[in-house]
């Protein structure tokens with residue numbers, strides 16, 4: 001089958017965007033994997049699909065698949081690109097759109113300076129909703145919040161802050177992200193048995209109360225140049241651990257994301273959203 005796509009990136013986190021507003025493509029996990037493959041397909045960290053409004057008060061449905069073909073609940077950098085896409089394609093004339101994802105409704109807003117701000121909704125701390133299995137372990141208290149010990153290979157134990165932005169996150173505080181063992185340790189955290197739906201592994205370096213650096217080993221995609229929900233989760237963790245203020249510029253390998261959280265309401269993320277190219281791809285029909 002031949003599909004038309006748009007390649008986009010948000011702070012270097014890259015996406016293939018598919019338009020299903022006029023009908024479903026009916027892609028399988030294997031076909032999503034092929035599209036995301038950087039040698040045999042287009043190449044992307046995630047595939048974002050635009051679907052028509054599911055109901056009153058909602059403009060679009062926003063469907064997200066990781067490069068491994070699995071559908072997931074949320075993608076922050078993708079939400080900014082989604083808003084840019086539907087505006088540029090004339091699918092809406094609004095600068096603020098309400099889109100439904102598996103984890104709920106989020107609200108991206110196109111700003112005059114070309115960046116996009118997204119109301120990502122509130123963080124979730126109930127362990128069962130992350131989900132995280134804390135049976136048999138005790139948390140350590142840091143700055144008034146708990147971090148949990150994860151036993152890794154070779155007798156290593158790391159302390160992680162555990163929370164959800166609709167998708168699961170395990171955040172470690174590190175002194176230097178460049179020295180953090182993201183590629184060696186990230187897969188162990190991602191697949192740790194205490195995360196029954198796997199997890200995104202964040203490595204947060206606090207520079208001062210309003211500046212931080214972040215690397216993320218993403219569930220289903222590996223290390224990406226930036227992770228929007230990961231930046232939200234990391235800043236929320238840093239605030240709750242008493243290390244960050246309510247507005248933080250997060251430096252990732254792909255660019256800067258600005259995260260704001262007042263300590264109880266929704267998390268706001270602001271960053272770039274760029275169209276790279278348009279194309280067509282021939283992929284084998286599903287078996």
Ligand SMILES: N[C@H](CCC[C@H](N)C(=O)O)C(=O)O
Nearest residue numbers: 075076077167218219228229
């Ligand atoms: N890998 C994530 C989905 C994409 C999140 C990331 N690209 C973002 O910008 O939030 C997960 O499996 O939950």
